[in-house]
Each structure stands twice: as structure tokens, then as C-alpha cells.
Amino acid sequence: MAASFISDFRLMWYLDELKKNEFLQFKQLLKQETVQRGLQPIPWAQVKKAKRQDLASLMTQRYGEQPAWDLALCIFPKIHRKDLCDKASRESVLTSRPAAFLSSENAYRAHIQEKFIRMWSRDSFTEIPGCFDQTLTREEHESLEEYFTPRVPRRPHTVVLRALQRVGKTRFLMKLMLAWSDGTLYRDKFSFIFYLCCRELKQLRVTSLAGLISRERPDDSVPLADIVAQPERILFIVDSLEELECTLTEPESELCRDWREERSGKMVLSSLLRRKILPESALLLAAMPMRPEALESKLDHPNMQELKCFQDSHVKQYFCCSFGDRGRAMAAFSWVQNNEHLFTMCHIPLLCWMVCTSLKQEMERGRDLAATCCRSTSVFLSFMFQAFTPKGATRPSQQGQGLLKALCSLAAEGMWTDTWVFGEEELRRNGIGDTDTPTLLDLRLFRKYSESGSSYSFIHACMQEFCAAMFYLLDSPQDHPSRAVMPLEVLLLTYFRKERASWVFLGCFLFGLLHESEQQRLDALLGMQRSRELAPQLLGCLRILAEIEDPEEQVEFLLFFYALFEVQSDAFASHLMSSLREAHFPLRERPDLAVAAYCLKYCCSLRELTVSAIGSWKWPMGHLWRRGDHSRHSRGAAGDGWIRIIQSHLCFCRTRKVSFSCETGIFFEVFTSNPNLQHLSMTSTQLSHDEVWFLCSVLSNPVCNLQELL
């Protein structure tokens, strides 16, 4: 855009930004200001009736372009619109730059646009045309603008976007880059935005910040030194921070002090994040919530944000678009919505795609979803079955079964060696040949880890966990090519003791595969009947765990509960749970409630129960109770239903000691129906005013037999 064009219309554009009352004040102050400066005032009658465009012309004609502009800049702060002066000074930096600078900037923007459009289409099999596109929504746009609006004057900005794995962080950053490259975002804020992906950075043994920037610039007509001379106009985006395992605790002496200094990729990044190089630049980091640990304390006043990419409405929209047929889509959606586990899964786009793919195919084959897709294990099994069964066949070919076996072997090795990205050697060791990788990519089980190189990962960590669980049904760990792979008993202990943070669903999948209704599908998929042999062994391990002394120290109850929930065997659950005397578990997300409700039903000998509600999940206390109307209960949210089920289980059990450390008193009501409950601990519980009222009313209830309240 020509600079002269901008200056001709500049005053009018700025006056356009004023609200009606601000524009009136501007006119009043214009009169005073011209008098004070000894300038000849414009007749008030003309000023009074002038619209914004007219006033801009009157001022420019009477005083000349620059003096008219200076007058306006002096008036804006007086009407509390200093932001317009700030905007003007930012723009003047932009327009005063030499033509070479502007053309280099434009070339860079064009390069970014091309690069990110290419990246977008590379990994887009989950995308639904016309459903989610490359444009930022209005809300996304507003929050991104807000992130870099000064909160603390003169402090450089560091924003951290946290979100779970595969939730769509990179996708969001791609949209940001595209919006910036076409001039709709941060136009006045940043001349350059550099996107650094830790996945790629990890592969660089030696580099410098200069090197990282140069990799991205197609034209070097402007020396790099000129670009970094204005660091406040640069934004660095760092994606997948957790990949680099950058602890940000490296000794200061090892960090770079200059953007040209060479170090490992990790050290250069650490120097940038710890503000040793280009400290005035802005930073936007995307990372998983807890990785690296205590990130917040290691950065300079970071603005921590949670990225919510795929919400309930998106899940619904995704179902509608991917099914095509609205009736079927809505049937499948309401089926999923009533299943806490599947619905939670669907908030990760990739898993939502997987759920839709499985449900759609099961529905097309006329199968009952309640029988084929009711738990996470069954959905994964459906997906696998469909992926490996050729069109028109009823079961996988022998060759397919061989590949599946190799895939499961790879997954098991990955779990034990904490590997999520596999190179050619690991693939070959586990029996996956060069010709198999395109098949696995086609089946959407694998994805290429980075554009360059030949490393692969499962499409989602859950998929790796599922395949690892299947390995134990397929093969004997002693025969695995890697000695790291341990026997089943060790796996279960490791899982239930939560010794490995990255093992989230492994144990659940293992037990889920034992479910009666999976057996036949599993036999057909694997071409053998090992699951029946394994069942007693697995259940025996669970029994040992349930009977150990001091269980709280030894196992994570909730994981144990989840495993039982996946098996869904009443006989087994009651056998294991009926002797359980203590249970201690946190409730973090909505599915935890369903699982706890299922298991507590069988805990008839429970003596002590500790339930803590942690995390940001909002407890629906408001639905359950309103002061002055204790009898009315609304069951709006699905979670309310589970709370009521838990309450009703607690009503019947002989629990005497109930140690609650909830953030709210959602279970208080049980004290009004079960006199066996005699002890309540609420240390570190913070009750709202309403909840205190509720507790008082519970305590005065004749059925309440509380003897001890801590």
C-alpha cells in the first residue's frame, strides 16, 4: 500500500475510530487548541456540522497535512484515546522503513503463506471441507490480539498456550501464521513472525538463532542485523515445546548471549525463552499442560492460556459433516453424548474422526452400537478391525494379521522404552518393512513424524497404547526382540502404581479386551484365541492388587476402577470390590464419576473413603441444591446423574469414615440418608457461602449421625 495514500486519508481514518461523544469532545478541544497555539480557528459553525471526513479536510486545508495531524495527536490523549497515538507511532515505524525492508517483509509473508498452506493440506485427512477452515474465528482473532496487548507496561510478552496432546495446537498456530501473512492479524504489531517447531529443532546439533531465522527467509536483501535491530517487532512462535525436553534449568554460563552464537537447538531455544537473546521480542509457546514441568516459574511473567480448540459444538458439527445424513449423524451424536468416555474422547479431533469412522461403518453394517462401540476399547477395536479387513471380506488376511502383529510388537517396545517416534531400525526389528509403512500411513494408523527424514509415530498416543495392549494378547513378551518388554504382571504393577506418566490407558485397554463381547471380534482379528487363556491370568493379578495391605500406597485406585469398568463383569467386580475396605481417589474429569459410580456399587464393606475433586472441572453443585429449596434437584448435566448414583451407593454402604477433601460439598446430601456415616473430614476444603448453609441444614437433619467433623 503506497505510503502517500496512507497519509492522505490517515486523519479521516483516525477520526473514524472515535465514538460519537468522543468526536464531539474532539471538536470542542480543537477550538481551544487552535486558540492556544495562535492558529486561526475554523469557524465553529463549520466545525459543528462537519462529519468526520469533512473535519479531516477542513483541518488539512486550513493548517496543512502535518500540522493538522499534530493537532489531532495532541487532542487524542485529552479525550482518553491515547491508544490512537500509540497506533500512529507504530504505523510511522512501518511507513518510515526503507522500501527494501518492506519488500523483504512482503516476500517473507508470501513465503509463509505458501509454506503454511502446504503444511495444512499435508495432514488433513481428518479435515471436513467447509466445516473447519483455515480462517481464525472472530473469538480466536480477538483473543490472539488480546494476548499481545500490554498488560504490564514495557515488559516483553511471553504467552503460553497449553493444551493436551493432538488437540490441535499446531493447527491453531498455522491459522495464526496464515492470518498474519495475509495482513489480517498483528499487522501493526509484528514485522516478522518466526515459527520454530521443536520437533525439527531437536534434529539440529548445532545452530544459532540467526541460523534458525535464516532457514525461514527466502530473501536476504535486508541484512539480518537490520531485522533484529527492532526485536519488539518480532514474534517467535515455539511449537511442541515438550518435544525438546528443554528444562530451562541449564546453567546460565552455557546459554548464548548473542543471536549469532552457535549452540545445540535446545540451548539456543533455552537462551531465547530465558530472555538472554533478543529479550525484547515477543514469545508465543505451545506446550502440553505439564511439560516441561513448572514452566510458569521459569519464564518471565508468562501469560498462561488454555487452548480450547474443539468444544462440544465442534464435536456436534463434526458428526453432522462427517456422516452426511443428518438423521444418522444425530443418532450417533446422541449415542456418544450419553457416553461420558466416548464424548470426552471426541474432544480430540483425531479421536473424534476415529469414533465417527468406526460408528459410521458399524451403522452401515446394521450393527447395534450398544454392542459394538460402547466403550473406548470397543471403538478402538472396531477401528482396527475395519482397517485390517479388506473390502468384502469378513476378517483380515493372513498378511494383514502379520502386519498387525508387527505393529503391536512395535507399540509394546515403545511403551517400555518410552518411545513415541520410531526410526527405520525399530520398525525393521519389529517386522515392519519398507513396503509396510505406506500401508500403515494409508490405513491412518501411522503418521510421518516430520517432513524430512523417515521417522513415524502412531496417529495418536492412545493408538500406540491400544496396540501395546493387543500385543499381550498376541504374543509372549519373552519372545519380543527387545529385552525391555516385560511380562504381564510387571506391566500391571507398573501401570496401577502409576510409575510411568505416559501410560494412560494401557491397563484399561488390556482389561477392556477381555470383555465378553470383544472376544469373538478379537479372535477373528488376531486369528487366534489367546484372550481366553489370558483372562484368568489378568484377573488373578487384579485380585492380588485388590488384596494387598495399605492399598493407598501401592495402587492408584482410579486406574484400578477404570480397569474394572472396562471389563464390565458384575461377577468379577463384586468378587474384587466386596472386600475392599478403603478407597481413596481424586475426581478429575467427568468420566471419573461414571467409573467411581460403577465401582462403588460393589464396595459393600467400605470403611473409609476419600474423594477429592481436583482440576478445573466445575462441579454442578448449583444444579443439585439451591438454598431454601433443598428438595429440588435438576439433572441438567450428565455428570449430575452420576453424582446422584454415587450418592445412592454411599447411602447403602456401611462406610463410617468419610474423608472428603472436595472443593465443594457435592456429596453432603448422603449424610441425610445414611446414619452409618459418622465421620467427615474436610481439611483443605473450601466451601462457598451456599455450601456452608447446605452443610448446616444437613447437620440438623434427624437422620444425620455425624460424630466427628474435622
Ligand SMILES: Nc1ncnc2c1ncn2[C@@H]1O[C@H](COP(=O)(O)OP(=O)(O)OP(=O)(O)O)[C@@H](O)[C@H]1O
Ligand atoms: N478442527 C479440526 N478438524 C479436524 N481435524 C483437526 C482439527 N484440529 C486438528 N485436527 C487434526 O488433529 C491432528 C492433530 O492436530 P495438531 O497437530 O494441530 O495437534 P497438536 O495439539 O499440535 O498435536 P501435538 O500434541 O502432536 O503437537 C491433525 O491430524 C489435525 O489435522
